[in-house]
Each structure stands twice: as structure tokens, then as C-alpha cells.
Amino acid sequence: MERFEGDLDTLWRLDFLPTMHRLTWQWWWWLVVLPCKDHPERSRQLMVLWSTKDTASVDVSGIPWAGERFHTDEHGGHVLGGMVCAWWYDGDRMYEPLVLRKCRMAAIDHRHPSWPSDSLGGAVVPLTEDDLSMGLQPDASSFWLKLRSDEGHVAEGAPATFDLEMTPWNPAISGVTRSNNVFTGTMGYDILRIHGTKAKGRIGEEEVEGTAYFQKVIVQAPSVPWFWGFLHFDDGSYFDWFFPHLSLSMTSNDSTAWRRRDRHRVPIRTAGLFHDARRQRTERFERCEVEVLHPGEDGPVDDHDSPLPGFKVRVWNGRTQISTILRASSRAHWTFDQPTRAGLTSHFTYNEYPLVVEEIAICDEVEVRTAETYEWIRGNAEHSWGLLH
Numbered sequence: 001m002e003r004f005e006g007d008l009d010t011l012w013r014l015d016f017l018p019t020m021h022r023l024t025w026q027w028w029w030w031l032v033v034l035p036c037k038d039h040p041e042r043s044r045q046l047m048v049l050w051s052t053k054d055t056a057s058v059d060v061s062g063i064p065w066a067g068e069r070f071h072t073d074e075h076g077g078h079v080l081g082g083m084v085c086a087w088w089y090d091g092d093r094m095y096e097p098l099v100l101r102k103c104r105m106a107a108i109d110h111r112h113p114s115w116p117s118d119s120l121g122g123a124v125v126p127l128t129e130d131d132l133s134m135g136l137q138p139d140a141s142s143f144w145l146k147l148r149s150d151e152g153h154v155a156e157g158a159p160a161t162f163d164l165e166m167t168p169w170n171p172a173i174s175g176v177t178r179s180n181n182v183f184t185g186t187m188g189y190d191i192l193r194i195h196g197t198k199a200k201g202r203i204g205e206e207e208v209e210g211t212a213y214f215q216k217v218i219v220q221a222p223s224v225p226w227f228w229g230f231l232h233f234d235d236g237s238y239f240d241w242f243f244p245h246l247s248l249s250m251t252s253n254d255s256t257a258w259r260r261r262d263r264h265r266v267p268i269r270t271a272g273l274f275h276d277a278r279r280q281r282t283e284r285f286e287r288c289e290v291e292v293l294h295p296g297e298d299g300p301v302d303d304h305d306s307p308l309p310g311f312k313v314r315v316w317n318g319r320t321q322i323s324t325i326l327r328a329s330s331r332a333h334w335t336f337d338q339p340t341r342a343g344l345t346s347h348f349t350y351n352e353y354p355l356v357v358e359e360i361a362i363c364d365e366v367e368v369r370t371a372e373t374y375e376w377i378r379g380n381a382e383h384s385w386g387l388l389h
Contacts, residue, residue, distance in 0.1 A: 001168040003140040004194070006176030011136065011192060011216060012109040012122035014080070015072050019054045024220040027051035028124055028134060030145055031352075032164060032199050033232060033378045034210035036091035042329045043210075043378040045089045045354045046098075046162060046203075048147055050105060050124045050134065052082035059337040060085070065102055077114065078107040084132050086147060087332040088158055089354050094303050094330040095158040098149050103128050110138065142167045143197070143214070164201035166212045172275040172282065173238045189219040195230070195238045195275065211378070222389040223336075223348050224268070225249050227290040229311070229326070229381030231357065233374050236277040239322060241313050243290045244268040249385035255335050255349040257306035258294065262385065272315030274322060279364070285315035285322075292383070293325070302331040309353070311381055324360040326381060328353035336388055348388035353381045 014026050027049055034044040055067035060083060070080035082105055087096035108115055109122035116138065123135025130148040137144070147162040154160045168174035173196035180190040194214040201208060211232045227243040245265040252262075272285035293310030295301075300308045308328040315322050336348040357377045362369040371377060 001171050001174055004136065004143075004168055004174060004176060005140070005171075007178040007192060008120060008136070008140065008176055010178075011176065012078075012107045012124070013076065014052075014070060014078055014107070014218060015076075019069065019220065024054040024218070025051070025223070026053070026218045028214075028216045030134065030143075030166075030212060030214050031380055032145070032166075032210060032212045033380070034199070034208050035376070035378075039091045039329075040376075041356050042091050043354055044091050045380060046086065046147075046164075047332065047352060048084070048086040048099075048134070048145060050082065050084055050126070052080045052105075055338055057339060059335075061097060061100065061335050063100055063102070075112045076109065077112045078105075080105050080107065084126050084128075085334070086149075087352070088149070088153075088162075089330050089332070090158075091329075093157070094332055095149075095153045095156070096332040097334075098153055098158060099132070099147065100150070101126070101128065101132070103132075145201075159204035159206075162201070162203050164199055164203075164208075164212075166197040166199050166214070169196045169198050169211065170236045170277065172277070172280075173236065188221065189217065191218075192216040195240070195273075196232055196236070213380075222387055223384070224387060225265075225383075225385045227311070227381070227383055229313070229353075229355070229379060231324075231355070231377050231379035233277070234376045235374065236275075238273070238275040239379075240273050241285075241288050241290065241315055242269075242271045243288055247385075250387040252349065252385045253347040255333050255351075257302075257309075257331070262292070272322070274315075274320065274362075276320075278369075279366075283317060283320045285317050285320075287316055289314045295327075300327070300329070302328075306331065309383070310358070311355075311383075320362070320364040322360070322362050325358045326379075327356045327358050328381065329356050330354050336386075338388055340389055346387055346389050348384065348386035350384045351382060353383070355379045355381055 032046040068081040086099040104127040121138040126132040131146045143166040145164045199212040230240040247265040249262040270288035274283040291312040
């Protein structure tokens with residue numbers, strides 16, 4: 001596979017769904033996963049988010065941002081106010097936020113006269129002195145990602161620069177796929193994903209190689225709690241799970257890692273996906289179970305001494321079952337506090353966890369595969385709570 005294919009046409013557009021004040025949220029998101037030499041069971045990870053929200057104001061991890069709607073010119077290019085956010089986990093320490101900058105951004109595709117080609121491609125370009133851009137080359141052979149860390153974290157040991165290139169891995173996981181749903185008239189979502197790419201480039205002075213995941217999201221609905229995560233396998237397989245739910249954690253108004261009110265959950269829907277390189281087929285799952293495992297008093301903690309969770313995930317259909325026990329090796333979290341009606345403020349906490357695969361069993365009509373079947377398995381999990389509206 002020499003170039004990215006699939007639904008590339010709307011990768012840089014945000015204007016094909018009507019915005020809803022306080023609810024519409026739009027972002028581009030890369031998660032790069034790299035081997036960790038010092039701790040082979042872990043992975044180093046970089047997350048970068050380019051985001052905007054249709055709201056009067058929102059507080060992002062203690063940084064107030066005055067919202068604004070994006071402007072679309074006569075060629076379909078966008079100029080939008082938003083934030084560039086990132087975290088970096090080096091296998092030992094989590095630097096969060098590595099970047100948290102309010103800025104104006106431009107988003108253009110190949111139809112715009114500012115783009116150097118009329119074939120394909122596009123980019124999100126923050127209008128800052130530092131290059132914090134992301135885009136697709138005109139021949140669709142690769143994406144680029146450039147980032148400069150905030151000076152405070154560089155002084156603490158974080159890499160100063162990231163210069164990465166993402167290229168196709170295999171057709172099953174590197175095509176741009178789209179999923180969307182509209183409910184209650186105008187609420188809904190539209191998501192473009194690339195489940196897996198190869199990644200290479202330079203982090204500081206170090207040459208690196210790994211994998212990456214991408215999504216571009218437009219959501220216009222209240223943000224409810226969810227579990228989500230993915231795993232990349234060395235043979236080119238990909239596995240993810242999704243478990244949005246209702247629970248008493250929707251009433252949470254802080255980012256404390258553990259709470260009794262999060263014990264009981266009513267799933268809104270459950271789903272899983274497995275691109276199986278060994279069988280050359282894709283398995284879809286409508287049945288999914290996720291259990292949060294407390295590490296105990298002597299268990300691992302993050303850089304803020306908060307307990308790190310484990311996750312027990314199980315999906316199954318009529319042919320294949322996947323069960324896995326995953327442990328978080330660190331935690332990055334973002335808090336969102338948004339004024340809403342009657343002088344109240346809604347709260348949302350979004351957590352991301354670099355994962356260690358402790359156990360996995362993939363059972364199908366042929367065999368049972370375990371962690372020993374693969375040279376490496378790397379991934380990330382999300383868990384959120386609160387209700388942003």
C-alpha cells in the first residue's frame with residue numbers, strides 16, 4: 001500500500017454539519033505509539049490534538065478559552081480559534097500538558113488556492129511562531145506532524161521537537177473510514193479514522209519508528225462517559241472496543257481518579273472491531289464488556305500518586321472471542337469546565353492511559369492465540385466521566 005485511500009474528501013472540512021451552541025466539538029487527533037527500550041513491556045506515546053468548540057467559554061485544564069465559531073472562505077478553507085494540546089510519555093514520566101496553546105488555526109484542502117497541488121492533501125496549520133502543523137502530502141503517500149514542546153517541560157527533560165511522518169501500514173487498517181449517526185433531529189457525530197499507520201521520524205535528536213492512530217471528529221451532543229481503547233499488533237492486526245454508558249459518574253465535578261459512584265454502568269451501546277491480519281478478515285462485535293480493575297494499595301500510581309487502573313475487556317460474536325487484561329502504565333487527563341444554563345458549570349474529565357498487555361486470548365474456529373503469539377502488542381485506553389453540555 002503506497003498511499004492513503006478511502007474517504008479523504010472531508011478530512012479538512014468542518015462545515016457539513018450545522019453547529020449547535022455549547023454542544024458542537026470538533027478536533028483532529030493523532031496518537032503515536034513507539035517502543036520503549038528501557039521497559040519493553042511498555043510503550044512511549046505522543047498525543048496531539050487540534051481542537052475547537054462552539055461555546056461562549058470553556059476552561060481546559062485550568063486554562064480559560066473564549067470560544068468562537070470558525071469562518072469559511074469562498075474556497076472552503078477554515079479559519080478557527082482553538083487550542084493545540086499534547087502530552088508525551090517517555091516510558092517513565094508523563095509530560096502533560098506537553099503543549100497547551102490557545103491560537104488561531106487554518107484548515108485547507110487541495111481545492112484551496114493556498115494549497116500547492118490540485119490533486120490531494122490538506123493541512124491544519126496553527127498560526128503560531130512555532131510549527132505545530134499536521135497534514136497530508138499532495139500524493140497522499142504520508143502525513144506529517146510537527147510539534148515544539150512548551151519551554152517549561154523542555155527544561156524538565158522533555159524533547160524539544162517532534163518531526164514525524166506517518167505512512168500506510170496495510171489496506172485493512174490504513175484506509176480512511178467514516179462513521180456517522182444523527183439522532184434526535186440534529187444531534188449526532190461524524191468520525192473519520194485511520195486505525196493504524198507506520199510512524200517514523202525524529203524526536204529531539206533521536207530517530208524513532210513505531211505506529212500511529214488518527215481520527216477527525218465532529219460531535220454535537222452532550223459528552224457522556226465512555227470506555228474506548230485500541231491495540232496494535234506486530235503482524236499488522238488491530239483491535240478496539242467502545243463502551244459509552246450512563247452512570248452516577250456523570251455527576252462527578254473533579255478529576256479524582258477513583259470514586260464509588262462509578263461502580264454501576266448502563267451501556268448506551270457496545271462495540272468492538274478486530275482487523276485480523278493472520279486470518280485476513282475483519283471481525284465486528286456488538287457485544288462488549290469492560291471492567292475497571294483497582295490496583296490495590298501497593299499497586300502502580302501515576303506521576304501525581306493517583307492509582308493507575310487496569311481494564312478487563314471482553315468482546316465476542318458467533319465466531320471469535322477476545323478477552324484481555326490490560327494495565328495502565330501512566331495517565332494523562334484533561335478537564336473541561338463549561339458554563340451552562342442558570343449560572344451552572346458542567347464538568348468533564350477525559351483520561352488516556354498508555355497500556356501494558358498482561359493477558360490476551362483470541363479464540364476462533366481455528367486456534368487460541370495469546371500474548372506469546374505476537375512479538376509485541378501496544379495501545380492506549382480512554383475512560384471519561386462527567387457530563388459536558
